[in-house]
Amino acid sequence: MIPIKVNGKAYELDVPADMPLLWVIRDELGLTGTKYGCGSALCGACTVHVDGRAVRSCVTPVSAVAGKEVVTIEGLSSPGMHPVQQAWIEEDVPQCGYCQPGQIMSAVALLAVNPHPSDADIEQAMAGNICRCGTYQRIKGAIHRAAGKVAAEPGRPAGRKP
Amino acid sequence: MSDILSMSRRDFLKSGAVAGAGLILGFSLPAAAQQPGKKRMPYYPNAFLHIGRDNAVTVFVNKSEMGQGVYTAIPMLIAEELDCDWGKVRAVPAPVAEIYANPMSGKQMTGGSTSVRTEWERMRKVGAAARSMLVSAAAKRAGVAPSSCRTSGGKVILPGGKSIEYGAVAEAAALLPVPPEPVLKAPSSFTLLGKPLRRLDTPVKVNGSALFGIDTKLPGLLVALVARGPVYGGTVRSFDATKARAVPGVVAVVKIDTGVAVVAKGYWAAKRGRDVLEIDWDDGARAGLSTGKMRTAYAVLSKSPGTIARNDGGAEAALAASPNRVNAQYDLPYLAHADLEPLNCTVDLRRDSCEIWAGTQGQTLCRDLAASLTGLPPEKVKVHTTYLGGGFGRRGNPHQDFVTMAVQVAREIRKPVKVIWTREDDMRGGYYRPLWHARMSGGFDEKGRVIAWRHRIVGQSIMKGTFNEKSRIKNGVDLSSVEGAQQVPYEIPNLLVDLHSPEPGMPVQWWRSVGHSHTGFEVESFIDELAQVAGKDPYQFRRGLLSNHPRHLGVLDLAARKAGWGEKLPGGRGRGIAVFESYGSYVCQVADVTLKPDGRVRVDRVVCAVDCGMTVNPSIIEAQMQGGIVFGLSAALYGAITLENGRVQQDNFNDYPVLRMDEMPKVEVHIVESREKPGGIGETAVPPIAPAVTNAIFAATGRRVRQLPIYNIEPGSFNVILNA
Ligand code: FES
Numbered sequence: 059m060i061p062i063k064v065n066g067k068a069y070e071l072d073v074p075a076d077m078p079l080l081w082v083i084r085d086e087l088g089l090t091g092t093k094y095g096c097g098s099a100l101c102g103a104c105t106v107h108v109d110g111r112a113v114r115s116c117v118t119p120v121s122a123v124a125g126k127e128v129v130t131i132e133g134l135s136s137p138g139m140h141p142v143q144q145a146w147i148e149e150d151v152p153q154c155g156y157c158q159p160g161q162i163m164s165a166v167a168l169l170a171v172n173p174h175p176s177d178a179d180i181e182q183a184m185a186g187n188i189c190r191c192g193t194y195q196r197i198k199g200a201i202h203r204a205a206g207k208v209a210a211e212p213g214r215p216a217g218r219k220p
Numbered sequence: 221m222s223d224i225l226s227m228s229r230r231d232f233l234k235s236g237a238v239a240g241a242g243l244i245l246g247f248s249l250p251a252a253a254q255q256p257g258k259k260r261m262p263y264y265p266n267a268f269l270h271i272g273r274d275n276a277v278t279v280f281v282n283k284s285e286m287g288q289g290v291y292t293a294i295p296m297l298i299a300e301e302l303d304c305d306w307g308k309v310r311a312v313p314a315p316v317a318e319i320y321a322n323p324m325s326g327k328q329m330t331g332g333s334t335s336v337r338t339e340w341e342r343m344r345k346v347g348a349a350a351r352s353m354l355v356s357a358a359a360k361r362a363g364v365a366p367s368s369c370r371t372s373g374g375k376v377i378l379p380g381g382k383s384i385e386y387g388a389v390a391e392a393a394a395l396l397p398v399p400p401e402p403v404l405k406a407p408s409s410f411t412l413l414g415k416p417l418r419r420l421d422t423p424v425k426v427n428g429s430a431l432f433g434i435d436t437k438l439p440g441l442l443v444a445l446v447a448r449g450p451v452y453g454g455t456v457r458s459f460d461a462t463k464a465r466a467v468p469g470v471v472a473v474v475k476i477d478t479g480v481a482v483v484a485k486g487y488w489a490a491k492r493g494r495d496v497l498e499i500d501w502d503d504g505a506r507a508g509l510s511t512g513k514m515r516t517a518y519a520v521l522s523k524s525p526g527t528i529a530r531n532d533g534g535a536e537a538a539l540a541a542s543p544n545r546v547n548a549q550y551d552l553p554y555l556a557h558a559d560l561e562p563l564n565c566t567v568d569l570r571r572d573s574c575e576i577w578a579g580t581q582g583q584t585l586c587r588d589l590a591a592s593l594t595g596l597p598p599e600k601v602k603v604h605t606t607y608l609g610g611g612f613g614r615r616g617n618p619h620q621d622f623v624t625m626a627v628q629v630a631r632e633i634r635k636p637v638k639v640i641w642t643r644e645d646d647m648r649g650g651y652y653r654p655l656w657h658a659r660m661s662g663g664f665d666e667k668g669r670v671i672a673w674r675h676r677i678v679g680q681s682i683m684k685g686t687f688n689e690k691s692r693i694k695n696g697v698d699l700s701s702v703e704g705a706q707q708v709p710y711e712i713p714n715l716l717v718d719l720h721s722p723e724p725g726m727p728v729q730w731w732r733s734v735g736h737s738h739t740g741f742e743v744e745s746f747i748d749e750l751a752q753v754a755g756k757d758p759y760q761f762r763r764g765l766l767s768n769h770p771r772h773l774g775v776l777d778l779a780a781r782k783a784g785w786g787e788k789l790p791g792g793r794g795r796g797i798a799v800f801e802s803y804g805s806y807v808c809q810v811a812d813v814t815l816k817p818d819g820r821v822r823v824d825r826v827v828c829a830v831d832c833g834m835t836v837n838p839s840i841i842e843a844q845m846q847g848g849i850v851f852g853l854s855a856a857l858y859g860a861i862t863l864e865n866g867r868v869q870q871d872n873f874n875d876y877p878v879l880r881m882d883e884m885p886k887v888e889v890h891i892v893e894s895r896e897k898p899g900g901i902g903e904t905a906v907p908p909i910a911p912a913v914t915n916a917i918f919a920a921t922g923r924r925v926r927q928l929p930i931y932n933i934e935p936g937s938f939n940v941i942l943n944a
């Protein structure tokens with residue numbers, strides 16, 4: 059039994075210890091907002107927060123997050139819209155939308171440690187998230203729009219470097 | 221027709237897409253009256269539109285939403301004429317039925333940048349007919365003449381200023397006859413069309429609730445991964461599933477046509493099971509394929525004349541007589557679509573029915589194929605179109621290979637099952653943009669005018685063996701192989717385009733912008749080479765050959781002006797231009813590049829001018845231009861699927877890289893004001909970007925890039941040359 063906490067809810071899971079967090083979230087917990095894109099930490103579609111840090115859940119064994127706080131896109135937007143999601147709406151960022159949960163989770167993690175990132179900061183922090191539809195320019199615009207609006211997440215106060 | 225309509229109604233009601241108490245406009249009526257002897261597109265307000273008592277407007281969209289914004293564009297067309305409250309409009313996917321077919325292919329299909337082009341009038345008529353019926357119903361209730369009423373924001377406004385909400389008269393309106401020729405607004409009175417409205421699907425796409433095919437949930441749903449051979453089309457000689465079956469969670473291992481499926485309670489168990497599956501493969505006929513050898517063979521083939529696609533004047537004679545000839549050869553690789561959502565399909569096959577959940581671009585194909593595989597009549601197959609995590613053509617595969625695979629697995633196990641392709645399966649498992657080779661020759665006369673142009677193309681036909689074969693292969697020429705070359709706009713008196721279609725047997729299909737994805741590079745590279753030989757400015761040189769092509773000139777001038785064409789750039793930087801028409805839209809791009817110390821290039825900025833006729837939503841057009849540029853640039857810089865012994869050498873985004881945020885150029889989009897009929901927008905930004913960039917590299921370095929990708933992974937790569 060592996061104890062994990064996802065979006066504030068505690069679970070005891072009977073799954074193999076090496077099962078990637080991604081598939082625990084999607085198949086065991088039924089939270090499908092977190093996406094599978096590559097399975098090899100190459101695309102960022104599976105990005106979630108573990109204790110406030112952005113991690114690629116496809117290469118994170120569930121045993122590694124035992125007892126930690128996991129937040130997925132569903133947890134980010136409840137209750138209500140997160141300021142980063144609001145910025146995404148205002149910039150009308152998504153095309154197909156498949157990469158967007160991962161993009162948003164990476165952006166929130168960036169803004170939590172760097173509330174006013176420069177273009178270069180954004181490019182560096184977001185380079186791990188592929189958007190095959192090419193929404194990068196609007197993503198950048200949305201991150202600038204959300205600058206300074208991101209509050210702390212449990213386990214990781216805003217503004218503190220990793 | 222009434223059958224189709226009632227089937228659709230049942231589907232709508234059953235699907236719960238609309239509230240039961242609401243009303244589907246015009247449903248009790250026969251299909252809109254056809255005027256005998258006048259061929260026109262039928263419209264059916266009843267099948268596309270529902271107005272509830274609560275004023276909610278539901279639009280049943282007959283197109284797949286794969287990022288191109290069609291769940292917003294189609295509702296905008298209807299809402300414009302309906303005069304409803306845009307805030308009350310929502311889009312839901314239509315079921316499969318003949319009335320939803322794409323008039324261009326006769327199939328319910330999304331592709332070829334056709335959605336707005338084919339639905340521009342039909343959907344507006346749907347809105348206009350509904351509006352007229354609502355006005356009649358409201359006028360009748362108020363005892364006034366319909367002509368004395370007007371509409372605005374979802375209300376019928378009566379003489380004297382009182383108003384009746386649409387929802388209040390929707391039921392009464394539904395009993396009225398559908399006007400056969402509803403009057404459409406003049407474009408000058410549009411209030412929605414041409415406005416940058418936000419997409420209707422954005423909220424669900426930022427909160428994680430948008431459901432893609434891979435997110436399909438059903439009670440007891442199993443997940444399967446299919447092991448396929450290392451060579452496409454390889455077959456199973458024998459297999460040993462002992463270890464796979466021992467993996468906890470694995471429930472079945474079954475053989476299907478293309479391989480062996482491991483069925484499990486979830487993805488991870490299926491993956492673990494597949495990893496330990498032992499299979500002896502017969503590699504089959506493609507085991508000898510290698511892209512290196514193929515390229516050499518294509519180059520040899522290009523020395524001899526092919527089947528003629530266009531022949532103006534006498535190009536061969538003019539070339540022979542020309543005192544100044546230019547020759548160049550271009551190579552383009554196989555490309556994968558690499559939609560970010562790997563292919564997948566969910567099937568619930570029962571004795572007398574089959575339900576499919578798929579992010580498909582081809583609902584009719586999907587349904588008919590499932591019917592033939594299961595022996596069920598087509599009306600027993602139900603297709604649920606989910607959101608598509610990228611399409612780019614892949615999900616419109618003419619053989620719907622990802623659906624076939626899932627239906628075959630379902631046939632074996634008779635339980636609801638979702639077949640997921642891993643990224644590696646998706647990359648290696650077939651259907652690519654073909655490998656292309658082009659040999660081009662141009663000739664000048666004594667006065668330096670271009671008098672001859674010959675463009676010879678070598679590459680596999682994508683239409684052969686598909687439902688498109690009849691309409692797209694004419695006189696031995698696959699029109700999609702030569703599109704953009706056959707229509708080369710440059711005014712040159714002697715012009716020859718011919719084609720060889722070798723048959724290496726690779727699984728090939730359309731890839732965003734189809735044939736234009738290679739002809740754009742060839743034509744716009746070669747015209748630049750001619751400008752260079754003529755000693756002319758590439759922009760002015762193009763202008764001189766386009767005097768009768770005002771829309772080409774329009775985007776060319778606009779992009780050049782906005783980019784500051786002609787200004788001097790610092791050393792190590794270059795600026796290139798390319799202009800191309802596809803799908804009835806005209807795009808010019810000016811790219812700026814900087815040479816980096818590592819011998820690579822950075823694309824700093826792309827100025828993009830587009831003339832796509834009348835616009836539906838400029839914000840979506842801007843997004844499609846940006847996205848098309850990223851897509852085309854990914855291919856231009858990195859994209860290549862290569863084969864060795866029939867084996868695809870690429871696996872994932874490490875060896876099939878796509879553009880990332882840190883390489884994103886600044887893209888500026890300028891839209892030409894136009895009253896021309898709408899052109900396509902989803903694909904049309906792709907063709908010019910590669911040549912704009914390689915022409916810029918030439919401007920910066922004096923070296924021509926004639927082989928894509930720019931960072932070639934094979935020996936003689938461009939970055940090596942740059943450093944030489
Ligand atoms: S799925 Fe995890 S990084 Fe791509």
Ligand code: FES
Nearest residue numbers: 154155157190191
């Ligand atoms: S919006 Fe389609 S992959 Fe990013």
